[in-house]
Amino acid sequence: MKTILLFLLTASLSLASGCNRSSGPAAGAERVTIALMPKSKGNAYFISCRTGAERAARELGADLIFDGPTDPDPARQNEIVENWITLGVDAIAVACENKEGISTALRKAQARGIKVLTYDSDAASDARSFFVNQASPVGIAHTLMDEAARLCNSEGEFAIITASLTAANMNEWQKHIEARRATSYPNMKMVALRPCDDLKDRAQSEATQLLAAHPNLKLIMAICSPAVPGAAEAVKQAGKAGRVQVIGLGLPSENRRYVKEGVTESVILWKTEDLGYLTIQAAHALATGKLTPGMSTFKAGALGEFEIQGDEILLGKPFIFNKENIDQFDF
Amino acid sequence: MSPPPIPSRWKALLLRHESILLLVLILECMYFSSVGRRFASADNASDILRHSVEIGLIALVLTPIILTGGIDLSLGSLLGLCAVVFGTLWRDAGLSIELAALCTLGVGGLAGALNAGLIAGLKLPPLIVTLGTYSLFRGLAEAMTRGVDTFTHFPESFLFIGQESVLGIPAQAPLFVLVALAVWLLVHRTTFGRALQAIGFSPEGARYAGIPVSRRIAAVYIMAGVVAALAALTYTARLGQAKADAGTGYELLAITAVVLGGTSIFGGKGSVPGTLLGVATLAVLSNGLVHARQPREVAGMLTGALLLLALSSSVLPKMFAAWRARRHTQRSAIDPAITEDT
Numbered sequence: 001m002k003t004i005l006l007f008l009l010t011a012s013l014s015l016a017s018g019c020n021r022s023s024g025p026a027a028g029a030e031r032v033t034i035a036l037m038p039k040s041k042g043n044a045y046f047i048s049c050r051t052g053a054e055r056a057a058r059e060l061g062a063d064l065i066f067d068g069p070t071d072p073d074p075a076r077q078n079e080i081v082e083n084w085i086t087l088g089v090d091a092i093a094v095a096c097e098n099k100e101g102i103s104t105a106l107r108k109a110q111a112r113g114i115k116v117l118t119y120d121s122d123a124a125s126d127a128r129s130f131f132v133n134q135a136s137p138v139g140i141a142h143t144l145m146d147e148a149a150r151l152c153n154s155e156g157e158f159a160i161i162t163a164s165l166t167a168a169n170m171n172e173w174q175k176h177i178e179a180r181r182a183t184s185y186p187n188m189k190m191v192a193l194r195p196c197d198d199l200k201d202r203a204q205s206e207a208t209q210l211l212a213a214h215p216n217l218k219l220i221m222a223i224c225s226p227a228v229p230g231a232a233e234a235v236k237q238a239g240k241a242g243r244v245q246v247i248g249l250g251l252p253s254e255n256r257r258y259v260k261e262g263v264t265e266s267v268i269l270w271k272t273e274d275l276g277y278l279t280i281q282a283a284h285a286l287a288t289g290k291l292t293p294g295m296s297t298f299k300a301g302a303l304g305e306f307e308i309q310g311d312e313i314l315l316g317k318p319f320i321f322n323k324e325n326i327d328q329f330d331f
Numbered sequence: 332m333s334p335p336p337i338p339s340r341w342k343a344l345l346l347r348h349e350s351i352l353l354l355v356l357i358l359e360c361m362y363f364s365s366v367g368r369r370f371a372s373a374d375n376a377s378d379i380l381r382h383s384v385e386i387g388l389i390a391l392v393l394t395p396i397i398l399t400g401g402i403d404l405s406l407g408s409l410l411g412l413c414a415v416v417f418g419t420l421w422r423d424a425g426l427s428i429e430l431a432a433l434c435t436l437g438v439g440g441l442a443g444a445l446n447a448g449l450i451a452g453l454k455l456p457p458l459i460v461t462l463g464t465y466s467l468f469r470g471l472a473e474a475m476t477r478g479v480d481t482f483t484h485f486p487e488s489f490l491f492i493g494q495e496s497v498l499g500i501p502a503q504a505p506l507f508v509l510v511a512l513a514v515w516l517l518v519h520r521t522t523f524g525r526a527l528q529a530i531g532f533s534p535e536g537a538r539y540a541g542i543p544v545s546r547r548i549a550a551v552y553i554m555a556g557v558v559a560a561l562a563a564l565t566y567t568a569r570l571g572q573a574k575a576d577a578g579t580g581y582e583l584l585a586i587t588a589v590v591l592g593g594t595s596i597f598g599g600k601g602s603v604p605g606t607l608l609g610v611a612t613l614a615v616l617s618n619g620l621v622h623a624r625q626p627r628e629v630a631g632m633l634t635g636a637l638l639l640l641a642l643s644s645s646v647l648p649k650m651f652a653a654w655r656a657r658r659h660t661q662r663s664a665i666d667p668a669i670t671e672d673t
Contacts, residue, residue, distance in 0.1 A: 067627055073580050075385075082381075086375045087621065099481075100571060101574070104572075
């Protein structure tokens with residue numbers, strides 16, 4: 001019994017290793033294969049990235065593999081990358097869940113001659129050629145401030161609700177918001193900056209207090225995503241919809257209701273489809289040698305030119321979602 | 332009245348659970364080789380082996396536990412705790428990698444002893460005890476790191492175990508083979524293993540037969556703790572990071588592999604080669620689907636289907652044989668002529 005089992009096992013193994021010699025690197029295969037990994041597969045944000053990625057792959061005539069973890073195992077991203085290395089793809093683009101952990105696998109891919117880039121969230125910088133950065137702090141800050149000024153006719157009081165006073169990224173944004181205000185909109189005045197601990201109900205009570213304390217308030221700017229619907233709910237309950245505007249950084253899906261009711265004027269984020277599109281365009285260019293380190297711009301098909309800063313490709317200015325266009329987006 | 336025909340030795344061999352599972356494994360390999368260009372390559376065999384070491388280790392030590400009629404749900408969480416303990420000892424306490432590894436194995440043993448004490452000492456049900464330690468170990472790991480602290484930048488010599496190959500064989504493979512061999516010897520070639528089987532059949536009976544039941548049960552849980560710590564080390568070396576979420580969900584994958592391998596969840600019956608085949612079947616499935624460019628969610632569905640199929644395939648032939656025997660006796664009762672013919 002055992003000897004037969006053993007025999008079968010060795011037979012199948014030798015058969016397997018015998019096959020592999022004949023199928024070495026595919027000769028003359030011109031189609032580029034690009035593998036794209038989301039942080040998690042069911043996330044609407046990444047499904048929307050995928051739509052853009054598929055459009056880019058179609059235009060380029062490239063093969064696209066879209067796969068990612070469906071279970072909570074943090075090692076899964078690594079395993080999939082390692083499988084892709086064996087599969088012999090030409091380029092890998094990953095939205096990293098574990099910065100250090102995934103870098104191990106990405107370095108291995110690079111060592112095997114596979115082009116690696118990251119999008120949405122970066123790996124260690126030596127583990128990839130480029131990071132497709134969806135939003136620079138300056139881009140986010142300027143879009144927010146410009147939109148606020150447009151709604152207030154460049155004058156009057158506004159308040160900011162942030163996640164916490166210590167969050168590094170938000171402090172960075174707020175610094176650029178203040179700089180933009182000082183240089184371009186000197187007649188606008190920030191009367192309050194309140195933290196909401198990234199909680200919707202905390203944001204709502206902060207906004208309610210703001211409305212009571214500052215009767216001349218014209219606009220609330222929420223720079224963490226739970227605060228946007230939170231502030232909108234406060235304004236709505238106070239019966240000040242239309243008199244006090246709400247704008248912020250968040251997902252269209254979380255704010256659709258308030259945008260349609262006219263409470264929230266605009267929601268600011270990037271176009272995730274464009275992020276997917278640009279990532280695949282960059283991966284293809286990297287794999288075919290058209291994109292190399294040191295370049296300062298990159299032309300991505302139908303979307304045109306993108307700026308490169310160091311080893312980061314910038315998606316550019318964030319997108320403004322409002323009553324007219326919000327129904328086209330489902331993330 | 333003639334007895335129903337005795338199945339030949341050949342037939343008995345074919346109907347053995349392991350043989351059916353091996354057939355499934357071979358079919359899987361044949362299918363994926365035909366659709367995936369690089370599936371049947373030495374590189375990929377090495378990938379499969381590397382990725383199944385941790386779940387394989389847990390499944391191996393889970394086999395004797397399930398053989399006694401027990402269960403251990405805490406092993407995935409323990410892997411996470413041990414990874415964090417290892418990282419803390421090395422980075423924060425300044426221990427050398429070797430010493431930190433040794434202490435981690437000790438912590439694994441202690442955690443196993445906690446399970447053992449509650450199950451064998453206080454006679455609490457293993458399902459409830461390990462459900463408790465499942466939360467406890469993961470919670471401890473998260474508390475130690477506040478859920479976010481990640482240990483990285485381990486020395487190259489340590490990462491070698493998880494990431495490099497020697498002569499085309501993953502560096503952690505010999506470790507796995509060694510544990511597999513040890514567990515196989517223990518379960519199938521020693522009186523210790525026979526005792527586990529007896530306990531699984533009937534703990535009371537085993538006690539009357541003079542087997543030190545509590546001590547035997549305690550031993551398998553402690554062993555499981557130590558091996559889970561070992562898995563934490565290979566896991567950390569493979570990823571190059573130790574974080575509190577390491578090994579999430581591994582206990583269920585390991586239980587699936589063990590049951591797929593033909594070990595009865597009620598205890599008393601089980602085989603280590605079966606468990607290895609179970610691990611291989613699941614690992615090949617998960618890997619092969621990437622090569623076949625099928626979405627990962629298919630793996631979940633197929634794993635479930637495979638488990639149910641394997642379980643019923645080991646029962647169906649017996650039921651069929653019983654049905655035939657019954658029909659035979661019925662027919663011969665109605666028409667005595669048939670009995671004379673056969």
